[in-house]
Amino acid sequence: MAERAEPIKPRSGPKRDFAPWADLAALPLVRFEQVTKRFGAISAVDRLSLDIFAGEFFALLGPSGCGKTTLLRLVAGFEAPEEGRILLEGADLARTPPYRRPTNMMFQSYALFPHLTVEQNIAFGLEQERMPKPQVDARVAEMLALVKLEGFSRRKPDQLSGGERQRVALARALAKRPKVLLLDEPMAALDKKLRGETQFELIELQARLGTTFVIVTHDQEEAMVLADRMAVMERGRIVQVGTPAEIYEQPNSRYVADFVGDVNLLEGRLATTGPGESLVHGNGGVALRIAQPVDAAPGALVWVALRPEKVRIGIARPAEAHENALAGTVVDVGYLGNLSVYKVRLDDGALMKASVGNQARAIERAIGWNDRVWLSWPPEAAIVLTR
Amino acid sequence: MLGKAGTAGGVSRWRGAVVIPYAWLIAFFLVPFLIVFKISLSETAIAQPPYLPVLDFSAGWDGFKRFLAGLSFENYTALASDRLYLAAYLKSLEVAAFSTLMLLVLGYPFAYAMARAPRRLQAMLVMLVVLPFWTSFLIRVYAWINILQRDGLLNQMLLAFGLVEEPVGWLSTNTAVYIGIVYSYFPFMVLPLYAALEKIEVSLHEAAADLGAPPWKAFWGITVPLSRPGIVAGSLLCFIPIVGEFVIPDLLGGSATLMIGQTLWTEFFANRDWPIASAVAVALLCLLIVPILIYQHQQARAIEQGR
Numbered sequence: 286m287a288e289r290a291e292p293i294k295p296r297s298g299p300k301r302d303f304a305p306w307a308d309l310a311a312l313p314l315v316r317f318e319q320v321t322k323r324f325g326a327i328s329a330v331d332r333l334s335l336d337i338f339a340g341e342f343f344a345l346l347g348p349s350g351c352g353k354t355t356l357l358r359l360v361a362g363f364e365a366p367e368e369g370r371i372l373l374e375g376a377d378l379a380r381t382p383p384y385r386r387p388t389n390m391m392f393q394s395y396a397l398f399p400h401l402t403v404e405q406n407i408a409f410g411l412e413q414e415r416m417p418k419p420q421v422d423a424r425v426a427e428m429l430a431l432v433k434l435e436g437f438s439r440r441k442p443d444q445l446s447g448g449e450r451q452r453v454a455l456a457r458a459l460a461k462r463p464k465v466l467l468l469d470e471p472m473a474a475l476d477k478k479l480r481g482e483t484q485f486e487l488i489e490l491q492a493r494l495g496t497t498f499v500i501v502t503h504d505q506e507e508a509m510v511l512a513d514r515m516a517v518m519e520r521g522r523i524v525q526v527g528t529p530a531e532i533y534e535q536p537n538s539r540y541v542a543d544f545v546g547d548v549n550l551l552e553g554r555l556a557t558t559g560p561g562e563s564l565v566h567g568n569g570g571v572a573l574r575i576a577q578p579v580d581a582a583p584g585a586l587v588w589v590a591l592r593p594e595k596v597r598i599g600i601a602r603p604a605e606a607h608e609n610a611l612a613g614t615v616v617d618v619g620y621l622g623n624l625s626v627y628k629v630r631l632d633d634g635a636l637m638k639a640s641v642g643n644q645a646r647a648i649e650r651a652i653g654w655n656d657r658v659w660l661s662w663p664p665e666a667a668i669v670l671t672r
Numbered sequence: 673m674l675g676k677a678g679t680a681g682g683v684s685r686w687r688g689a690v691v692i693p694y695a696w697l698i699a700f701f702l703v704p705f706l707i708v709f710k711i712s713l714s715e716t717a718i719a720q721p722p723y724l725p726v727l728d729f730s731a732g733w734d735g736f737k738r739f740l741a742g743l744s745f746e747n748y749t750a751l752a753s754d755r756l757y758l759a760a761y762l763k764s765l766e767v768a769a770f771s772t773l774m775l776l777v778l779g780y781p782f783a784y785a786m787a788r789a790p791r792r793l794q795a796m797l798v799m800l801v802v803l804p805f806w807t808s809f810l811i812r813v814y815a816w817i818n819i820l821q822r823d824g825l826l827n828q829m830l831l832a833f834g835l836v837e838e839p840v841g842w843l844s845t846n847t848a849v850y851i852g853i854v855y856s857y858f859p860f861m862v863l864p865l866y867a868a869l870e871k872i873e874v875s876l877h878e879a880a881a882d883l884g885a886p887p888w889k890a891f892w893g894i895t896v897p898l899s900r901p902g903i904v905a906g907s908l909l910c911f912i913p914i915v916g917e918f919v920i921p922d923l924l925g926g927s928a929t930l931m932i933g934q935t936l937w938t939e940f941f942a943n944r945d946w947p948i949a950s951a952v953a954v955a956l957l958c959l960l961i962v963p964i965l966i967y968q969h970q971q972a973r974a975i976e977q978g979r
Contacts, residue, residue: 363878383881384890396879400897409893410883461883 305338306514312375314339314497315360315465320369322355322521329355331521332369337465342491342498344508346545347518353501354393356518357467360499361390373464384413389463393470395454397442403429403453404438410461428456431490448479455487459494468500472507484510505545509533517541533592538672542590549596549637551589555581555669563669565589569633573609576664581671588670595666596639598627598652603661610661613637615654627652629660705957712950713743723946747951757935757952761959764932767846767921768914771853772907775861778854779906783865784895787872798866801859813852813923820848820924844926852920857913861906868902869895901970908967912960932956 305311313336322330329352337343345353358364359371362383371378378386389410397406407428411421429435432452442450451471458466471487472480488511491498502508508515509529516526517540525537536542539550556564556572558579565573565587573589581587597603603610616636617628626640639660652658714723725742728735751757786797804812819825820842827839842848872895880890896903918933925931932952939949 361878361882363881382886383878384884384886388882390879390882392875392879394873394875396873396875398876398879398894398898409880409885413884413889457883 303340303513305340306336311338313337313372314341314374315499316370316372316375317356317359318370318372320356320359320366320371322352322359322364322366328352328521330359330366333521333523334369335516335523335526337497337499339464339497340495342488342511342513343500344512344515345499345501345518346505346508346515347503348544349503351518352521353503353518354469355521357390357469357499357501360386360465361388361467362386387464388467389458389461389465390467390469391454391458391471393473395442395450395474397450397453397457399442401441402438403434403440403442403445406442406453407457407460410457414461424460428460431459432456447474448483451475451483455490459496463496465497465499468498470501470503472502472504480507487511509545517544535668536590536670539588539590539670542670547593547638547640549591549593550670551591551635551637553587553589555579555583555585555587557583562664565669567611567633568635569611569631571611571633573667574607574664575667575669577668579669579671581669585671589667590670591637591662591667593626593638593640594624594642595662596637597661598629598639598641599659599661600652600656602659605661605663608661608663609667610659611637612657612659615652615656615658618653627658629658631660705954708950709954710743711946712747712948712954713745714947715742715744715746716945716947721946722944747948748955750948751951751955757932760930760932760935761955763930764915764917765959767849767853767917767929767931768911771850771857771914772861772911774850774854775857775910776903776907779858779861779865780903783862783869783902786862786866787869794870798863801862801866804859809856810919812856813919816848816852816855816924817843820851843924846925846929848924849921849929852924853914853917856920857910860909860913864905864909865899865902868899868905872898904967904970908963912963912967915960916956 315335315337317333317335320330320333321328331352333352333356345356347353355364359366360373360378362378362381365379373387398409401409404425407425408421411424416424425438426435429438432455434449434452434456437445437449437453442453445453451474455471458468472483475483484507487498498511500508500511502511509532512529514526514528515532516523517532518524519540525532525541527535532541532545536545536548542548542550551565551567551573553565553567553573556566558564558581560578561576563575563577563579565575567573567589575589579587602612611631613629613631615627616630617626619626619628620643622643624640624642626638629637629639631637637660711723714725716722717724725739727739731738786794786801789797817824821827822839822841822843824842826842827836830836830840831838842851876894876898877890880894881887885893916933917931918937921929921931922934922937936949936952936956939945939952943949
């Protein structure tokens, strides 16, 4: 790791065709094999297996207490698994102490050394590997430029704003050119606007460096914006792994559908299923058409999942015969500026949401409270969940 | 910052509160000090009070002038020229410095272990460190006489384990003084160290390890510098009173360990030489002003950084 620092070159083009997880021959950079970590009687991580590939921006998403941070700490070496193995480039990490692992962590609290200047904080890791002074200085300058903090080198952490501290933490974690950068809720302490800007800078940085980033977040939007792939976790286990689009469009359970984005879940019984079309009998007796086969026996309890933005709302019943249509009454209209969200009480008592983009500057909305409306969507818009 | 917090009335009330510590210091430190300082400039007399001159208010301005003319720095010259005093000062500094070092070496691992103990245990450990204060200091030092005497607990144990052939004469030695001092001042070293160490976030240790620092390097590079305020506070809290320590060397030490506190006692009570005793005290204070100023500077810096 002590060789001459190469200046960072921008990667050619965006990460368009980047999908090492789809390549069966590709070897993962980090592999979890049936990893279990318990705290007392609670399994923070429960027989978890996962592959993360070199160059990925990977997000671990889940509510607090789902084990995502523990997973990160297991890679860093601050926790040791009770069962299973964690492999880095095929080698078991079990016997490697944290200070010998080629991983670096950006802490949620940033954990900057308060008695050291920005410069000394960034240099700390480099000095541990006895890098010669001129190289350390060059690398520190490079890192400061990378996070746009030139001129801040002599400041102490308590003389920095929250956003600046966050950048120092990032620079310090990247200075050693880790094989994997672990980010523990890196933007939790930033305000919303700064978070948005920082997210895009982080994406750009990751693409330029090509370093594998593993980020832990409870913010589904953040995970979707940042990640090439994401894992949705629940109680120490991974519920689903996939690209943000896969997770959003093809959630494998009500838990994932509900956690990632907004969703309408309509309970029903599967009537018929075939390669091109399935039919679900909703609770109100209506038949819902779905343009996909369902892996369940007819009569099984299923849920039709439908994103609010895929629902059309209108005063008249839609003309297309194959469209699914449900009648109801508007009980709430939420104006969010860029879109309006309608909450509709269906005639069977269920509540559904429909969101409509506000293209025109419609001050007076055509649909308002207590209006009778029709909600409709094509069969391709919804999916059926069996759990 | 504080002005912003309150209304005009609140600010003036807050300013009024400042008077309290000043009034306290004037009444219980400055005035007594001036009295002692005045006595140190007097000369002994077989009288009541046992020194001259005494300010005679009835004599008016002339009396005051005569009073001023009667003062002299003779006692300080005597102090500087007599090897006995110099030796006692040096001995006190030596004992204080060496004891403080021992306290630091023993107290640091102790405080570190306390700070790293599970949260719910920490309060209890602090309690245990403070617990000896519930017994009188004098009684605890007397207890050490019992432990250290020829047929005391320590010798009995050493004999039982076969570590010594015959009882060791612990009492009236430097060792006994050091044992007594280290034992008595231990909480004063441990508590500031613990307070400083306990404040260091665990994530800083993790960050140091994450950046490639093995435990001992993380300790020297992160833990020690961050606990510096505790090291300084603990050292000064021990060093300053140990220099003037009287009870421990008097009860446990022999005639070889004559510290300045004992010299002062002798001058005052045995020789009834108040002026020279006062001069010893004033000189001691001047000697200790240096570390006190260092301590103050440190405190001010810590407060500055804490903001």
